Structure formats: structure tokens, C-alpha cells
Amino acid sequence: MTPPEPDLNPLAVLVLLATAAGISPQIAAALGAYGLIVFAWFAGLLVGLWRLPPTLRIRLAGFAAVSCIVTLGVTVPAANLLARHMPLLDAQGAIFAIAVAIPAVGHSWLDVGAWFASFLRRRAEGGLPPTDQGGGR
Amino acid sequence: MTAGALTLAFVLAAVWAVLCRVNAMQKGVTHWPIFVQHAALGLGLFASLLLPADWGRAALAAGVFVFLAMGAHRWRHGAPADTRKPDRSEAG
Numbered sequence: 001m002t003p004p005e006p007d008l009n010p011l012a013v014l015v016l017l018a019t020a021a022g023i024s025p026q027i028a029a030a031l032g033a034y035g036l037i038v039f040a041w042f043a044g045l046l047v048g049l050w051r052l053p054p055t056l057r058i059r060l061a062g063f064a065a066v067s068c069i070v071t072l073g074v075t076v077p078a079a080n081l082l083a084r085h086m087p088l089l090d091a092q093g094a095i096f097a098i099a100v101a102i103p104a105v106g107h108s109w110l111d112v113g114a115w116f117a118s119f120l121r122r123r124a125e126g127g128l129p130p131t132d133q134g135g136g137r
Numbered sequence: 138m139t140a141g142a143l144t145l146a147f148v149l150a151a152v153w154a155v156l157c158r159v160n161a162m163q164k165g166v167t168h169w170p171i172f173v174q175h176a177a178l179g180l181g182l183f184a185s186l187l188l189p190a191d192w193g194r195a196a197l198a199a200g201v202f203v204f205l206a207m208g209a210h211r212w213r214h215g216a217p218a219d220t221r222k223p224d225r226s227e228a229g
Contacts, residue, residue, distance in 0.1 A: 014187075021189045035187045042183045046176045049159045050167075060160045 011036050011092045033095065034072070040099030041071040047104035067103035075099045148182055148197070155179035170207060177203040 014035050018028035045064055055063075079094040105112060158175050181200015185193035211217045 017189050017192060039180075039184060039187055043176075043180060045156070046159050046172075046179055049156065050162055050172050050176075051164050052160075053163055054161050057157060057160075060156060064156065 011095075033076075036092075036096060037071060037075050037099045038068075040096045041068055041103055044071070044100040044103035047100070048106035051104070051108075052106060063103075063106070067106070071099050071102045074102060145186070148186055152179060152182050152186075155182065174204055174207040177207070 011032055014032035015025075015028050018031045018035075019025055023031060045067060048063070048067065049060070052063075075095055075098045078098050079091050082094050082098075083089050083091040102109075155175055155178055159172065159179070162172055162175075164172075178200045181196050181198075181203065184196035184200070187193075188196055
């Protein structure tokens with residue numbers, strides 16, 4: 001009899017490692033998820049710093065702190081929201097992608113917000129054909 | 138306990154050093170592989186803070202290895218020119 005194939009999803013591996021370290025499975029699941037979010041935040045922070053012009057160390061620390069707080073607070077609700085509206089989306093993959101994107105996009109979120117507002121305005125004015133996502137059900 | 142606290146302090150200091158270096162780089166100005174080299178080192182260091190001890194050591198070693206491997210081409214034919222001390226006979 002062959003052993004069952006391990007789940008190599010990063011979140012599942014983190015939960016497995018936390019459980020193996022003697023942490024209860026429920027806490028291990030939360031720690032695993034937030035461990036993945038914090039790791040993704042750091043990866044996004046590196047990309048965000050690469051995109052920005054060099055700045056003072058105090059601003060670097062501020063950017064890191066603010067982006068960390070926003071990532072910890074926003075990632076799970078945003079992933080749940082996306083998963084609710086896009087059934088094909090993998091929620092765990094969305095968690096990682098959102099946690100990377102928040103610090104990586106950094107100051108450009110203002111531009112993204114402006115673009116999204118203009119997109120909604122054009123759509124409300126009838127400039128774009130309506131899509132059938134979520135509308136006809 | 139002391140070794141654990143020392144390791145934590147050194148790894149956090151190293152993560153901060155990597156962040157400062159990446160902060161000094163800029164897209165379109167700095168060579169892309171230099172960023173990737175430092176990002177790999179930073180991710181290895183940071184992962185070592187999150188993972189259990191054995192896997193943490195492995196992540197740290199992987200980060201250091203990737204950092205050194207990505208700079209290996211500079212050392213293939215001896216020490217790079219910018220590591221040599223100025224020649225005194227030329228200076229005098």
C-alpha cells in the first residue's frame with residue numbers, strides 16, 4: 001500500500017510544521033496562515049523598495065511598519081471577498097498574492113484607486129458594455 | 138536560550154541590512170540580478186525566523202548559498218578588480 005501523497009501547498013506545509021512543533025492544530029492553522037502572510041509581506045516589501053527611489057532609513061522603517069499593519073489587517077478579508085465573487089479563485093493562493101501585492105504596489109495604490117474610480121465612473125456612464133459577472137444570477 | 142536570543146538578534150540585524158541595501162537600489166538603475174541576489178538572501182533570513190529550527194537553518198543556508206552562487210561569476214577568474222587595494226607604486 002502506497003502512503004498518501006503529502007499536500008505541498010505552502011500553507012499546509014506551514015500548518016504541518018507548526019503541528020509537528022507541538023502547537024495545537026487549531027492554533028497551528030492560524031499561525032500557518034499568518035506565517036504565510038508575513039512571509040509574503042516581506043517578499044512584497046522587497047519588491048516595493050526596489051520600485052521606489054532610495055529614501056531615508058526612518059521612512060523605510062515607516063513604510064515597512066505601515067505596509068505590515070495594512071497587510072495583516074486587509075489580506076484575509078480581501079481574499080474572502082475575492083473568493084466570494086470569483087468562485088474559481090483559490091482562497092489560499094489569493095491570500096499569498098494579496099499579501100505580496102499590498103507592499104509591492106506601495107505608493108502606487110493611489111494610482112490604482114484613481115484608475116478604478118475612473119473605470120467605475122465610465123461603466124456607470126455606459127461607456128463600457130456590462131459584463132455578466134454576478135449580474136444575471 | 139542565550140544562543141537563541143543571539144541568533145534572533147543577528148538575523149534581525151541582517152534582515153535590516155538587506156532592507157537597507159534594497160532600499161539603496163532602484164528599478165531601472167540597479168542591475169536586476171543584484172536585486173534578486175539580495176532578495177533571495179533576505180527571504181532566506183526572514184524564513185529562518187518563521188520556520189521551526191531545523192527548517193529555519195535550511196532556509197538560512199539556502200539564502201546564503203543563493204547569494205554566493207549568484208555572485209560566483211565575479212570570482213571565477215580571481216578576486217574582482219574592485220576588491221584590490223590601490224597599487225602603491227602607481228600611487229607614489
